[in-house]
Amino acid sequence: MPPKAKISREMILEAAFQIARTQGADQITARSISQQLNCSTQPILYYFASVADIKAAVYERADEYHSCRLMNTDHDYGDPLLNMGMNYIRFAVEEGHLFRLLFQSNEFSGDSLADLVHSEGIMPVIQVLRQEAGVTAGEAAEIFTNLFIFVHGYASLFANNEMACEEDHIIRALTKVYSSLVTKSKVEMPEKDAQTPSCPEECEET
Numbered sequence: 001m002p003p004k005a006k007i008s009r010e011m012i013l014e015a016a017f018q019i020a021r022t023q024g025a026d027q028i029t030a031r032s033i034s035q036q037l038n039c040s041t042q043p044i045l046y047y048f049a050s051v052a053d054i055k056a057a058v059y060e061r062a063d064e065y066h067s068c069r070l071m072n073t074d075h076d077y078g079d080p081l082l083n084m085g086m087n088y089i090r091f092a093v094e095e096g097h098l099f100r101l102l103f104q105s106n107e108f109s110g111d112s113l114a115d116l117v118h119s120e121g122i123m124p125v126i127q128v129l130r131q132e133a134g135v136t137a138g139e140a141a142e143i144f145t146n147l148f149i150f151v152h153g154y155a156s157l158f159a160n161n162e163m164a165c166e167e168d169h170i171i172r173a174l175t176k177v178y179s180s181l182v183t184k185s186k187v188e189m190p191e192k193d194a195q196t197p198s199c200p201e202e203c204e205e206t
Contacts (some may be wrong), residue, residue: 007043011197016058028055059107062098066091067121077171080128085151089165090153099159103152117145130163133182143181150177 016035023032029051038126048054068092069091070084077083091101108116116122118141130140151174158165 007037007039009047011037012044012047013057016022016054017061020058020101021097024097025055038077059068061102062101067101068196089155089170092159093165096159104137135185139185143185146179146181
């Protein structure tokens, strides 16, 4: 008989990730992973001190996978923000278990919405929005916050319910909301500028 394949840390993590995708992260145990790999629990406990450590590593992998899916360009709707919004919703539809792991497992406990919006992973999105909409960084963050809440609402419905995803309807809704937010921001811009104190004459002369 050929020798059994040596179990590696990567094999364990991949098995746990697949369990999270197909069954949910709560089904990750040393026994379920050992059954997936057809091995004993010994190598699993050798590479990971606890199941909590495995789940933490799975969360990181799921986050990386989600980021890749978010920037995917297989479906091009003619606008990078609309692309990302639809990719976020499509991820919730196709990867419900991972979506719930990432966004509905209390991982953001203690954080504010502002913390999430200004996180390192979101800043490239804010930059794209700033360039596409022609607004300031602060206005881009405000637009993104409102747009994110809208998109996340759609995604949560699909991740937690077996609903039909009517893509054309969602695209029209996202486009309308995005356009309204950008228009509102630009209308308010002159008002903000008018409230900004002008430079004193003494300052201008120096």
